[in-house]
Amino acid sequence: MLDRLHGLENEYAIRFEPAGAGVERPDHADVFRALKNSIAWTVETAPGARNGRDQFFVSNGGSFCYEALPSAYDGGLIEGATPEVRGPGQSLLYQRAQEELLLRAIPRAERTLANEGHPGSLGLLRNARDAEGHIYGPQENYEAVLARGPELWLLRACLPVVMVGSWLTCAALWLLIGVTVVVGLPLLLAYAIVLALRDPGDDGIPGLGHRIAAGFEVAEMAITLPLLLPFLLLLRGVAFRGVRRTMTAFLVTRTVFAGVGTLDGDVFGLSEKGPAVRRVTRVTALPFERPIFDFGNLCKQLQMPFFGRMLAPWSLWNPRQRLQLGFSHANRADVAGFLKVGATGLLLDLEEAGALDDAPRLRRPVKALHRICADVELKRSYRTSHGEMTALAIQRWYLHRARTWVDGQAVASPEARRVLRLWTEVLDGLEADPAKLSGVLDWPTKRALIDAARPRVLTAALKKIDLRYHELGPEGYFTQLRDAGLARQLVEEAAVAKAVANAPPDTPAHQRGQLISALGADADVRFGWAEIRQGRGLRAEVIPLDRFRR
Protein backbone atom coordinates (compact mmCIF):
# COMPACT_ATOMS: atom_id res chain seq x y z
CA MET A 1 0.00 0.00 0.00
CA LEU A 2 1.40 3.38 -1.10
CA ASP A 3 4.60 1.52 -1.91
CA ARG A 4 4.93 2.14 -5.64
CA LEU A 5 7.80 4.19 -7.04
CA HIS A 6 6.91 7.66 -8.13
CA GLY A 7 8.55 11.00 -8.76
CA LEU A 8 7.76 14.61 -9.55
CA GLU A 9 9.08 16.77 -12.35
CA ASN A 10 9.03 20.53 -11.79
CA GLU A 11 9.88 23.48 -13.93
CA TYR A 12 11.29 26.65 -12.41
CA ALA A 13 10.82 29.98 -14.15
CA ILE A 14 13.85 32.25 -13.88
CA ARG A 15 13.62 35.78 -12.49
CA PHE A 16 16.54 38.12 -13.02
CA GLU A 17 16.47 41.71 -11.80
CA PRO A 18 19.44 43.66 -13.19
CA ALA A 19 21.44 45.64 -10.61
CA GLY A 20 21.44 48.76 -12.77
CA ALA A 21 19.85 50.38 -15.80
CA GLY A 22 22.64 49.39 -18.20
CA VAL A 23 22.97 45.78 -17.10
CA GLU A 24 22.10 43.20 -19.73
CA ARG A 25 20.03 40.18 -18.75
CA PRO A 26 21.90 36.87 -19.02
CA ASP A 27 20.60 34.11 -21.25
CA HIS A 28 18.67 31.54 -19.24
CA ALA A 29 21.11 28.90 -20.44
CA ASP A 30 23.89 30.89 -18.73
CA VAL A 31 21.80 31.10 -15.56
CA PHE A 32 21.37 27.33 -15.65
CA ARG A 33 25.12 26.76 -16.04
CA ALA A 34 25.82 29.14 -13.13
CA LEU A 35 23.34 27.26 -10.94
CA LYS A 36 24.77 23.91 -12.06
CA ASN A 37 28.28 24.92 -11.05
CA SER A 38 27.00 26.27 -7.76
CA ILE A 39 25.08 23.07 -6.98
CA ALA A 40 28.29 21.11 -7.57
CA TRP A 41 29.82 23.09 -4.68
CA THR A 42 27.00 21.95 -2.40
CA VAL A 43 26.51 18.26 -3.22
CA GLU A 44 28.17 15.60 -5.33
CA THR A 45 26.98 15.63 -8.94
CA ALA A 46 27.42 13.46 -12.02
CA PRO A 47 26.69 13.99 -15.72
CA GLY A 48 23.41 12.68 -17.07
CA ALA A 49 22.82 10.80 -20.29
CA ARG A 50 20.83 13.58 -21.94
CA ASN A 51 23.71 15.66 -23.26
CA GLY A 52 21.52 17.91 -25.36
CA ARG A 53 19.77 19.24 -22.27
CA ASP A 54 22.86 19.52 -20.06
CA GLN A 55 21.35 17.06 -17.59
CA PHE A 56 23.10 16.20 -14.34
CA PHE A 57 22.25 14.07 -11.31
CA VAL A 58 22.83 14.96 -7.67
CA SER A 59 23.75 12.73 -4.77
CA ASN A 60 20.17 12.33 -3.52
CA GLY A 61 19.37 10.65 -6.84
CA GLY A 62 17.42 13.56 -8.34
CA SER A 63 18.25 15.35 -11.55
CA PHE A 64 18.30 18.81 -13.12
CA CYS A 65 18.39 19.85 -16.74
CA TYR A 66 17.83 22.86 -18.95
CA GLU A 67 14.43 22.75 -20.62
CA ALA A 68 14.01 24.92 -23.69
CA LEU A 69 12.46 24.85 -27.10
CA PRO A 70 15.12 24.99 -29.83
CA SER A 71 13.31 27.99 -31.27
CA ALA A 72 13.57 29.86 -27.93
CA TYR A 73 16.75 28.36 -26.51
CA ASP A 74 17.80 31.42 -24.52
CA GLY A 75 14.51 31.64 -22.65
CA GLY A 76 14.23 28.19 -21.11
CA LEU A 77 13.44 26.87 -17.65
CA ILE A 78 15.22 24.85 -14.99
CA GLU A 79 13.72 21.37 -14.85
CA GLY A 80 14.14 19.50 -11.58
CA ALA A 81 13.17 15.86 -11.14
CA THR A 82 12.94 14.42 -7.65
CA PRO A 83 14.53 11.02 -7.05
CA GLU A 84 12.20 8.04 -7.24
CA VAL A 85 10.44 7.79 -3.89
CA ARG A 86 7.87 5.61 -2.17
CA GLY A 87 4.90 7.29 -0.51
CA PRO A 88 3.66 10.89 -0.28
CA GLY A 89 5.78 11.71 2.76
CA GLN A 90 9.00 10.99 0.89
CA SER A 91 7.61 12.79 -2.15
CA LEU A 92 7.00 15.96 -0.18
CA LEU A 93 10.36 15.69 1.56
CA TYR A 94 12.33 15.41 -1.69
CA GLN A 95 10.29 18.12 -3.34
CA ARG A 96 11.30 20.44 -0.53
CA ALA A 97 14.91 19.19 -0.73
CA GLN A 98 15.03 20.09 -4.42
CA GLU A 99 13.87 23.62 -3.64
CA GLU A 100 16.37 23.91 -0.79
CA LEU A 101 19.26 22.82 -3.03
CA LEU A 102 18.37 25.40 -5.68
CA LEU A 103 17.97 28.06 -3.03
CA ARG A 104 21.42 27.35 -1.59
CA ALA A 105 22.88 27.57 -5.10
CA ILE A 106 21.51 31.03 -5.90
CA PRO A 107 24.08 33.28 -4.09
CA ARG A 108 27.11 31.70 -5.76
CA ALA A 109 25.29 31.68 -9.12
CA GLU A 110 24.61 35.40 -8.71
CA ARG A 111 28.33 36.01 -8.12
CA THR A 112 29.20 33.98 -11.22
CA LEU A 113 26.76 35.96 -13.33
CA ALA A 114 28.07 39.24 -11.90
CA ASN A 115 31.61 38.24 -12.87
CA GLU A 116 30.32 37.58 -16.38
CA GLY A 117 28.90 41.09 -16.60
CA HIS A 118 25.38 40.46 -15.31
CA PRO A 119 25.17 41.78 -11.75
CA GLY A 120 21.68 41.41 -10.37
CA SER A 121 19.25 39.49 -8.25
CA LEU A 122 18.30 35.96 -9.24
CA GLY A 123 15.13 34.14 -8.24
CA LEU A 124 13.30 30.93 -9.16
CA LEU A 125 9.56 30.40 -9.31
CA ARG A 126 8.02 26.95 -9.09
CA ASN A 127 4.81 27.66 -10.97
CA ALA A 128 3.08 26.68 -14.21
CA ARG A 129 1.90 29.88 -15.91
CA ASP A 130 3.64 33.19 -16.53
CA ALA A 131 2.22 36.70 -16.90
CA GLU A 132 1.68 36.19 -20.63
CA GLY A 133 -0.19 32.93 -20.15
CA HIS A 134 2.57 30.56 -21.29
CA ILE A 135 2.01 27.13 -19.78
CA TYR A 136 4.74 24.85 -18.44
CA GLY A 137 5.22 23.27 -15.04
CA PRO A 138 4.92 20.05 -13.10
CA GLN A 139 4.25 16.48 -14.09
CA GLU A 140 3.73 13.43 -11.90
CA ASN A 141 5.08 9.95 -12.58
CA TYR A 142 3.84 6.72 -11.00
CA GLU A 143 4.91 3.15 -11.60
CA ALA A 144 1.68 1.42 -12.68
CA VAL A 145 0.29 -1.51 -14.65
CA LEU A 146 0.48 -0.63 -18.35
CA ALA A 147 -2.06 -3.21 -19.48
CA ARG A 148 -3.44 -6.61 -18.55
CA GLY A 149 -4.56 -9.76 -20.37
CA PRO A 150 -5.36 -9.43 -24.10
CA GLU A 151 -4.54 -5.72 -24.14
CA LEU A 152 -1.04 -6.41 -22.85
CA TRP A 153 -0.50 -9.14 -25.42
CA LEU A 154 -1.78 -6.91 -28.22
CA LEU A 155 0.74 -4.28 -27.19
CA ARG A 156 3.52 -6.85 -27.06
CA ALA A 157 2.55 -8.32 -30.43
CA CYS A 158 2.84 -4.88 -32.02
CA LEU A 159 6.24 -4.20 -30.48
CA PRO A 160 8.38 -5.84 -33.23
CA VAL A 161 6.61 -3.80 -35.93
CA VAL A 162 7.00 -0.67 -33.87
CA MET A 163 10.68 -1.42 -33.28
CA VAL A 164 11.40 -1.83 -36.98
CA GLY A 165 9.68 1.49 -37.57
CA SER A 166 11.75 2.94 -34.76
CA TRP A 167 14.99 1.84 -36.39
CA LEU A 168 13.90 3.23 -39.76
CA THR A 169 13.14 6.53 -38.05
CA CYS A 170 16.53 6.38 -36.40
CA ALA A 171 18.18 5.93 -39.80
CA ALA A 172 16.17 8.83 -41.23
CA LEU A 173 17.21 11.08 -38.38
CA TRP A 174 20.87 10.28 -38.81
CA LEU A 175 20.46 11.05 -42.51
CA LEU A 176 18.88 14.37 -41.57
CA ILE A 177 21.84 15.14 -39.32
CA GLY A 178 24.23 14.28 -42.13
CA VAL A 179 22.43 16.59 -44.55
CA THR A 180 22.29 19.32 -41.91
CA VAL A 181 26.03 19.09 -41.33
CA VAL A 182 26.86 19.12 -45.04
CA VAL A 183 24.49 21.98 -45.84
CA GLY A 184 24.61 23.76 -42.51
CA LEU A 185 28.38 24.00 -41.97
CA PRO A 186 29.00 26.41 -44.84
CA LEU A 187 26.01 28.45 -43.64
CA LEU A 188 27.34 28.59 -40.09
CA LEU A 189 30.82 29.50 -41.40
CA ALA A 190 29.33 32.35 -43.41
CA TYR A 191 27.34 33.46 -40.37
CA ALA A 192 30.51 33.45 -38.22
CA ILE A 193 32.32 35.60 -40.79
CA VAL A 194 29.43 38.09 -40.88
CA LEU A 195 29.45 38.24 -37.07
CA ALA A 196 33.22 38.80 -37.01
CA LEU A 197 32.97 41.63 -39.53
CA ARG A 198 29.90 43.37 -38.12
CA ASP A 199 29.93 46.66 -36.27
CA PRO A 200 30.15 46.02 -32.48
CA GLY A 201 27.10 48.25 -32.00
CA ASP A 202 25.08 46.25 -34.47
CA ASP A 203 22.77 43.51 -33.26
CA GLY A 204 23.88 41.14 -36.01
CA ILE A 205 21.44 38.92 -37.86
CA PRO A 206 18.64 38.32 -35.41
CA GLY A 207 17.13 34.90 -35.19
CA LEU A 208 19.23 33.04 -37.80
CA GLY A 209 20.40 30.42 -35.29
CA HIS A 210 16.88 30.12 -33.97
CA ARG A 211 15.49 29.66 -37.47
CA ILE A 212 17.95 26.83 -38.18
CA ALA A 213 17.01 25.18 -34.87
CA ALA A 214 13.30 25.63 -35.54
CA GLY A 215 13.68 24.18 -39.02
CA PHE A 216 15.43 21.13 -37.60
CA GLU A 217 12.65 20.78 -35.03
CA VAL A 218 9.96 20.77 -37.72
CA ALA A 219 11.91 18.29 -39.85
CA GLU A 220 12.43 15.99 -36.86
CA MET A 221 8.70 16.10 -36.11
CA ALA A 222 7.81 15.35 -39.73
CA ILE A 223 10.07 12.29 -39.73
CA THR A 224 9.04 10.88 -36.36
CA LEU A 225 5.31 11.56 -36.70
CA PRO A 226 4.52 8.68 -39.09
CA LEU A 227 6.06 6.28 -36.57
CA LEU A 228 4.73 7.86 -33.42
CA LEU A 229 1.15 8.35 -34.57
CA PRO A 230 0.23 4.63 -34.93
CA PHE A 231 2.10 3.89 -31.69
CA LEU A 232 0.25 6.67 -29.88
CA LEU A 233 -3.07 5.38 -31.24
CA LEU A 234 -2.15 1.91 -29.99
CA LEU A 235 -1.26 3.33 -26.57
CA ARG A 236 -4.48 5.30 -26.54
CA GLY A 237 -6.36 2.07 -27.09
CA VAL A 238 -4.69 -0.11 -24.47
CA ALA A 239 -2.20 1.69 -22.22
CA PHE A 240 -3.27 2.39 -18.63
CA ARG A 241 -6.83 1.92 -19.82
CA GLY A 242 -8.17 0.89 -16.42
CA VAL A 243 -6.60 3.92 -14.76
CA ARG A 244 -7.96 6.25 -17.41
CA ARG A 245 -11.45 4.77 -17.17
CA THR A 246 -11.70 4.79 -13.39
CA MET A 247 -9.53 7.71 -12.28
CA THR A 248 -10.08 10.51 -14.80
CA ALA A 249 -12.97 11.90 -12.76
CA PHE A 250 -10.73 11.89 -9.68
CA LEU A 251 -7.83 13.64 -11.44
CA VAL A 252 -10.10 16.29 -12.90
CA THR A 253 -11.87 17.03 -9.61
CA ARG A 254 -8.82 16.85 -7.32
CA THR A 255 -8.26 20.39 -8.63
CA VAL A 256 -10.52 21.49 -5.76
CA PHE A 257 -7.78 20.67 -3.25
CA ALA A 258 -4.63 20.52 -5.38
CA GLY A 259 -5.16 23.60 -7.56
CA VAL A 260 -2.79 26.47 -6.74
CA GLY A 261 -5.07 29.24 -8.01
CA THR A 262 -4.29 31.73 -10.75
CA LEU A 263 -5.32 35.15 -11.92
CA ASP A 264 -6.40 35.49 -15.55
CA GLY A 265 -6.89 39.21 -16.05
CA ASP A 266 -9.02 40.09 -13.09
CA VAL A 267 -10.64 36.68 -12.69
CA PHE A 268 -9.43 34.14 -10.13
CA GLY A 269 -9.46 30.46 -11.12
CA LEU A 270 -8.47 27.27 -9.28
CA SER A 271 -5.70 25.96 -11.54
CA GLU A 272 -2.83 27.30 -13.63
CA LYS A 273 -2.62 24.38 -16.04
CA GLY A 274 -6.26 23.22 -16.03
CA PRO A 275 -7.68 25.74 -18.52
CA ALA A 276 -4.88 24.84 -20.96
CA VAL A 277 -5.62 21.09 -20.94
CA ARG A 278 -6.96 20.04 -24.35
CA ARG A 279 -7.24 16.25 -24.18
CA VAL A 280 -7.62 13.39 -21.72
CA THR A 281 -4.97 11.33 -23.53
CA ARG A 282 -2.19 12.35 -25.87
CA VAL A 283 -2.84 11.35 -29.48
CA THR A 284 -0.09 13.19 -31.32
CA ALA A 285 3.44 14.28 -30.48
CA LEU A 286 2.51 17.96 -30.77
CA PRO A 287 3.41 20.05 -27.69
CA PHE A 288 0.20 22.11 -27.47
CA GLU A 289 -2.07 19.11 -26.79
CA ARG A 290 -1.50 19.27 -23.03
CA PRO A 291 -3.22 16.03 -22.06
CA ILE A 292 -4.10 14.77 -18.59
CA PHE A 293 -2.42 11.43 -19.39
CA ASP A 294 0.79 11.87 -21.33
CA PHE A 295 2.47 9.01 -23.22
CA GLY A 296 5.50 11.08 -24.20
CA ASN A 297 7.76 9.03 -21.92
CA LEU A 298 6.77 5.77 -23.66
CA CYS A 299 7.41 7.35 -27.05
CA LYS A 300 10.87 8.41 -25.89
CA GLN A 301 11.69 4.76 -25.19
CA LEU A 302 10.87 4.08 -28.83
CA GLN A 303 13.18 6.86 -29.95
CA MET A 304 16.06 5.59 -27.82
CA PRO A 305 17.86 3.86 -30.74
CA PHE A 306 18.51 7.38 -31.98
CA PHE A 307 20.52 7.92 -28.81
CA GLY A 308 22.47 4.67 -29.12
CA ARG A 309 20.35 2.35 -26.95
CA MET A 310 19.11 -0.21 -29.45
CA LEU A 311 17.34 -2.43 -26.94
CA ALA A 312 15.46 0.29 -25.08
CA PRO A 313 12.14 -0.32 -26.89
CA TRP A 314 12.11 -3.86 -25.49
CA SER A 315 11.68 -2.39 -22.03
CA LEU A 316 8.11 -1.74 -23.17
CA TRP A 317 7.63 -5.51 -22.79
CA ASN A 318 7.46 -4.93 -19.02
CA PRO A 319 3.84 -4.84 -17.81
CA ARG A 320 4.70 -2.11 -15.28
CA GLN A 321 5.60 1.22 -16.79
CA ARG A 322 5.78 4.87 -15.86
CA LEU A 323 2.37 6.50 -15.87
CA GLN A 324 2.89 10.17 -16.59
CA LEU A 325 0.32 12.77 -15.56
CA GLY A 326 0.76 15.91 -17.61
CA PHE A 327 -1.93 17.72 -15.66
CA SER A 328 -0.48 18.52 -12.26
CA HIS A 329 -0.13 21.46 -9.88
CA ALA A 330 2.88 23.47 -8.62
CA ASN A 331 1.95 23.19 -4.95
CA ARG A 332 3.78 25.18 -2.32
CA ALA A 333 1.51 24.15 0.55
CA ASP A 334 2.62 20.92 2.21
CA VAL A 335 -0.88 19.54 2.76
CA ALA A 336 -1.89 20.06 -0.87
CA GLY A 337 1.35 18.53 -2.19
CA PHE A 338 1.11 15.55 0.19
CA LEU A 339 -2.54 14.90 -0.59
CA LYS A 340 -2.14 15.28 -4.36
CA VAL A 341 0.38 12.45 -4.47
CA GLY A 342 -1.04 10.43 -1.56
CA ALA A 343 -4.63 10.24 -2.79
CA THR A 344 -3.50 9.50 -6.36
CA GLY A 345 -1.12 6.74 -5.21
CA LEU A 346 -3.74 5.21 -2.96
CA LEU A 347 -6.33 5.15 -5.74
CA LEU A 348 -3.82 3.50 -8.08
CA ASP A 349 -3.58 0.75 -5.44
CA LEU A 350 -7.36 0.44 -5.49
CA GLU A 351 -7.50 0.39 -9.28
CA GLU A 352 -4.95 -2.42 -9.47
CA ALA A 353 -6.97 -4.33 -6.86
CA GLY A 354 -10.12 -3.93 -8.99
CA ALA A 355 -11.82 -1.78 -6.36
CA LEU A 356 -12.61 1.17 -8.64
CA ASP A 357 -14.44 -0.61 -11.46
CA ASP A 358 -17.70 1.23 -10.73
CA ALA A 359 -16.11 4.67 -10.29
CA PRO A 360 -18.02 7.66 -11.69
CA ARG A 361 -17.09 8.69 -15.22
CA LEU A 362 -17.42 12.26 -16.41
CA ARG A 363 -19.35 12.63 -19.67
CA ARG A 364 -17.03 15.36 -21.01
CA PRO A 365 -13.93 15.39 -18.81
CA VAL A 366 -12.02 18.25 -20.45
CA LYS A 367 -15.03 20.53 -20.55
CA ALA A 368 -15.80 19.64 -16.93
CA LEU A 369 -12.20 20.44 -15.97
CA HIS A 370 -12.42 23.90 -17.54
CA ARG A 371 -15.64 24.57 -15.64
CA ILE A 372 -14.22 23.28 -12.36
CA CYS A 373 -11.24 25.59 -12.75
CA ALA A 374 -13.62 28.56 -13.01
CA ASP A 375 -15.92 27.47 -10.16
CA VAL A 376 -14.31 28.92 -7.04
CA GLU A 377 -17.54 28.48 -5.08
CA LEU A 378 -17.45 24.71 -5.81
CA LYS A 379 -21.21 24.63 -6.38
CA ARG A 380 -21.54 23.45 -9.98
CA SER A 381 -22.50 19.92 -10.86
CA TYR A 382 -21.34 17.82 -13.79
CA ARG A 383 -22.83 14.93 -15.77
CA THR A 384 -21.35 11.60 -14.74
CA SER A 385 -22.22 7.94 -15.13
CA HIS A 386 -23.70 8.22 -11.59
CA GLY A 387 -25.87 11.21 -12.52
CA GLU A 388 -25.23 14.88 -11.77
CA MET A 389 -22.44 15.29 -9.21
CA THR A 390 -20.46 18.26 -7.89
CA ALA A 391 -16.67 18.09 -7.85
CA LEU A 392 -16.79 17.67 -4.07
CA ALA A 393 -19.35 14.83 -4.35
CA ILE A 394 -17.06 13.03 -6.81
CA GLN A 395 -14.15 13.46 -4.40
CA ARG A 396 -16.34 12.14 -1.56
CA TRP A 397 -17.11 9.03 -3.63
CA TYR A 398 -13.41 8.27 -4.09
CA LEU A 399 -12.61 9.06 -0.46
CA HIS A 400 -15.36 6.75 0.77
CA ARG A 401 -14.22 3.96 -1.51
CA ALA A 402 -10.58 4.38 -0.45
CA ARG A 403 -11.50 4.32 3.25
CA THR A 404 -13.59 1.17 2.79
CA TRP A 405 -10.75 -0.53 0.95
CA VAL A 406 -8.09 0.48 3.48
CA ASP A 407 -10.31 -0.68 6.37
CA GLY A 408 -10.67 -4.05 4.64
CA GLN A 409 -6.93 -4.68 4.41
CA ALA A 410 -5.24 -6.90 6.98
CA VAL A 411 -2.49 -4.33 7.44
CA ALA A 412 -3.08 -0.68 6.57
CA SER A 413 -0.08 1.61 6.29
CA PRO A 414 -0.02 4.55 8.72
CA GLU A 415 0.65 6.80 5.74
CA ALA A 416 -2.56 5.65 4.04
CA ARG A 417 -4.43 6.50 7.24
CA ARG A 418 -2.82 9.91 7.23
CA VAL A 419 -3.89 10.47 3.60
CA LEU A 420 -7.48 9.55 4.48
CA ARG A 421 -7.47 11.84 7.52
CA LEU A 422 -6.16 14.86 5.59
CA TRP A 423 -8.41 14.14 2.60
CA THR A 424 -11.46 14.12 4.89
CA GLU A 425 -10.31 17.29 6.61
CA VAL A 426 -9.86 19.29 3.42
CA LEU A 427 -13.11 18.12 1.81
CA ASP A 428 -14.98 19.06 5.01
CA GLY A 429 -13.21 22.42 4.98
CA LEU A 430 -13.95 23.09 1.32
CA GLU A 431 -17.60 22.25 1.86
CA ALA A 432 -17.90 24.52 4.92
CA ASP A 433 -15.81 27.53 3.86
CA PRO A 434 -12.76 27.30 1.57
CA ALA A 435 -11.38 30.55 3.02
CA LYS A 436 -10.69 28.71 6.27
CA LEU A 437 -8.16 26.56 4.43
CA SER A 438 -5.77 29.48 3.98
CA GLY A 439 -2.36 28.16 4.91
CA VAL A 440 -3.50 24.58 4.30
CA LEU A 441 -4.25 24.54 0.55
CA ASP A 442 -2.70 26.79 -2.07
CA TRP A 443 -5.63 28.34 -3.87
CA PRO A 444 -7.47 29.56 -0.74
CA THR A 445 -4.18 30.98 0.55
CA LYS A 446 -3.40 32.83 -2.68
CA ARG A 447 -6.99 33.99 -3.02
CA ALA A 448 -6.96 35.43 0.50
CA LEU A 449 -3.86 37.49 -0.33
CA ILE A 450 -5.35 38.71 -3.62
CA ASP A 451 -8.69 39.57 -2.00
CA ALA A 452 -6.85 41.51 0.70
CA ALA A 453 -4.98 43.51 -1.93
CA ARG A 454 -7.86 44.07 -4.35
CA PRO A 455 -9.37 47.23 -2.84
CA ARG A 456 -6.17 49.20 -2.88
CA VAL A 457 -3.84 48.03 -5.63
CA LEU A 458 -3.72 47.84 -9.43
CA THR A 459 -4.29 44.64 -11.39
CA ALA A 460 -0.54 44.39 -12.07
CA ALA A 461 0.13 44.12 -8.33
CA LEU A 462 -2.48 41.36 -8.05
CA LYS A 463 -0.65 39.48 -10.79
CA LYS A 464 2.59 39.93 -8.90
CA ILE A 465 0.97 38.23 -5.89
CA ASP A 466 -0.11 35.38 -8.18
CA LEU A 467 3.48 34.99 -9.43
CA ARG A 468 5.59 35.76 -6.39
CA TYR A 469 3.54 33.39 -4.24
CA HIS A 470 5.62 30.71 -6.03
CA GLU A 471 9.09 32.24 -5.69
CA LEU A 472 11.55 30.20 -3.63
CA GLY A 473 13.31 31.82 -0.70
CA PRO A 474 12.51 34.53 1.82
CA GLU A 475 11.14 36.93 -0.81
CA GLY A 476 8.49 34.46 -1.98
CA TYR A 477 5.07 35.17 -0.50
CA PHE A 478 4.18 31.59 0.42
CA THR A 479 7.57 31.17 2.08
CA GLN A 480 6.96 34.31 4.11
CA LEU A 481 3.62 32.93 5.29
CA ARG A 482 5.18 29.58 6.16
CA ASP A 483 8.11 31.12 8.01
CA ALA A 484 5.65 33.18 10.04
CA GLY A 485 3.77 30.03 11.08
CA LEU A 486 0.79 30.85 8.85
CA ALA A 487 1.01 27.70 6.74
CA ARG A 488 0.88 24.18 8.03
CA GLN A 489 4.10 22.21 7.68
CA LEU A 490 4.23 18.43 7.37
CA VAL A 491 8.00 17.98 7.13
CA GLU A 492 10.79 18.97 9.49
CA GLU A 493 13.42 21.40 8.22
CA ALA A 494 16.14 19.09 9.59
CA ALA A 495 14.81 16.23 7.44
CA VAL A 496 14.79 18.50 4.39
CA ALA A 497 18.41 19.46 5.03
CA LYS A 498 19.37 15.78 5.21
CA ALA A 499 17.44 14.91 2.04
CA VAL A 500 19.36 17.53 0.06
CA ALA A 501 22.36 15.21 -0.13
CA ASN A 502 21.00 11.74 0.73
CA ALA A 503 18.86 9.51 -1.47
CA PRO A 504 15.64 7.86 -0.27
CA PRO A 505 16.29 4.29 0.93
CA ASP A 506 14.87 1.27 -0.85
CA THR A 507 14.70 2.96 -4.26
CA PRO A 508 16.78 2.98 -7.47
CA ALA A 509 17.75 6.50 -6.44
CA HIS A 510 19.61 5.02 -3.45
CA GLN A 511 21.75 2.85 -5.74
CA ARG A 512 22.27 5.82 -8.07
CA GLY A 513 23.29 8.03 -5.14
CA GLN A 514 25.88 5.48 -4.02
CA LEU A 515 27.30 5.24 -7.54
CA ILE A 516 27.44 9.03 -7.88
CA SER A 517 29.68 9.07 -4.81
CA ALA A 518 31.83 6.24 -6.19
CA LEU A 519 31.95 7.13 -9.90
CA GLY A 520 30.63 10.67 -10.26
CA ALA A 521 34.07 12.16 -10.88
CA ASP A 522 34.76 9.71 -13.73
CA ALA A 523 34.36 11.71 -16.94
CA ASP A 524 33.49 8.56 -18.86
CA VAL A 525 30.37 7.71 -16.83
CA ARG A 526 26.86 8.79 -17.81
CA PHE A 527 23.98 8.46 -15.36
CA GLY A 528 20.38 7.73 -16.27
CA TRP A 529 17.13 6.82 -14.55
CA ALA A 530 17.27 3.13 -15.42
CA GLU A 531 20.99 2.47 -15.79
CA ILE A 532 24.51 3.86 -15.62
CA ARG A 533 26.94 3.54 -18.52
CA GLN A 534 30.67 3.46 -17.94
CA GLY A 535 32.72 3.91 -21.11
CA ARG A 536 31.66 4.73 -24.65
CA GLY A 537 30.06 2.98 -27.59
CA LEU A 538 29.34 -0.73 -27.76
CA ARG A 539 32.07 -1.57 -25.22
CA ALA A 540 30.44 0.51 -22.49
CA GLU A 541 29.66 -1.29 -19.25
CA VAL A 542 26.00 -0.95 -18.28
CA ILE A 543 25.00 -1.05 -14.63
CA PRO A 544 21.22 -1.46 -14.28
CA LEU A 545 19.62 0.38 -11.37
CA ASP A 546 17.33 -2.46 -10.42
CA ARG A 547 18.58 -3.53 -7.02
CA PHE A 548 15.63 -1.86 -5.29
CA ARG A 549 12.96 -2.43 -7.92
CA ARG A 550 10.17 -4.83 -7.01
Next chain:
Amino acid sequence: MTGSMRVHSTFAQEIPMAEPARQPQPQPARKPQPRPAEVVERILDDAQKRPQDYARETIVPKGGE
Protein backbone atom coordinates in the same frame (compact mmCIF):
# COMPACT_ATOMS: atom_id res chain seq x y z
CA MET B 1 -10.24 47.93 3.30
CA THR B 2 -12.80 45.22 3.90
CA GLY B 3 -10.77 42.74 1.85
CA SER B 4 -7.72 43.60 3.88
CA MET B 5 -9.59 43.06 7.11
CA ARG B 6 -10.85 39.74 5.83
CA VAL B 7 -7.43 38.40 5.02
CA HIS B 8 -6.03 39.63 8.27
CA SER B 9 -8.67 37.71 10.11
CA THR B 10 -8.07 34.74 7.80
CA PHE B 11 -4.42 34.76 8.75
CA ALA B 12 -5.08 36.00 12.29
CA GLN B 13 -4.23 32.76 14.02
CA GLU B 14 -1.37 30.42 13.52
CA ILE B 15 -2.48 27.29 11.72
CA PRO B 16 -2.41 24.37 14.15
CA MET B 17 -0.11 21.56 13.06
CA ALA B 18 -2.05 18.46 12.09
CA GLU B 19 0.87 16.22 12.99
CA PRO B 20 2.26 17.33 16.36
CA ALA B 21 4.89 14.61 16.37
CA ARG B 22 6.41 16.10 13.21
CA GLN B 23 6.61 19.67 14.41
CA PRO B 24 9.98 21.26 13.70
CA GLN B 25 12.25 21.35 16.71
CA PRO B 26 12.48 24.85 18.22
CA GLN B 27 15.61 26.66 17.11
CA PRO B 28 17.51 28.18 20.04
CA ALA B 29 18.55 31.41 18.32
CA ARG B 30 15.45 31.98 16.26
CA LYS B 31 14.18 35.49 15.62
CA PRO B 32 10.81 36.35 17.13
CA GLN B 33 8.09 35.73 14.54
CA PRO B 34 6.30 38.79 13.16
CA ARG B 35 2.61 39.11 13.78
CA PRO B 36 0.39 37.64 11.02
CA ALA B 37 -1.00 41.04 10.09
CA GLU B 38 2.53 42.41 9.69
CA VAL B 39 3.48 39.58 7.33
CA VAL B 40 0.43 40.15 5.14
CA GLU B 41 1.03 43.91 5.12
CA ARG B 42 4.65 43.35 4.11
CA ILE B 43 3.55 41.12 1.22
CA LEU B 44 0.95 43.63 0.03
CA ASP B 45 3.49 46.45 0.19
CA ASP B 46 6.00 44.43 -1.83
CA ALA B 47 3.34 43.51 -4.41
CA GLN B 48 2.99 47.18 -5.29
CA LYS B 49 6.68 47.66 -6.03
CA ARG B 50 7.37 47.53 -9.80
CA PRO B 51 4.75 44.84 -10.50
CA GLN B 52 5.01 45.20 -14.30
CA ASP B 53 8.79 44.76 -14.12
CA TYR B 54 8.36 41.64 -11.98
CA ALA B 55 5.93 40.15 -14.50
CA ARG B 56 8.32 40.94 -17.35
CA GLU B 57 11.34 39.52 -15.50
CA THR B 58 9.59 36.17 -15.02
CA ILE B 59 8.28 35.58 -18.54
CA VAL B 60 9.07 32.17 -20.01
CA PRO B 61 9.32 32.71 -23.78
CA LYS B 62 7.09 30.27 -25.61
CA GLY B 63 6.59 28.15 -22.49
CA GLY B 64 8.11 24.80 -21.64
CA GLU B 65 7.07 21.13 -21.92
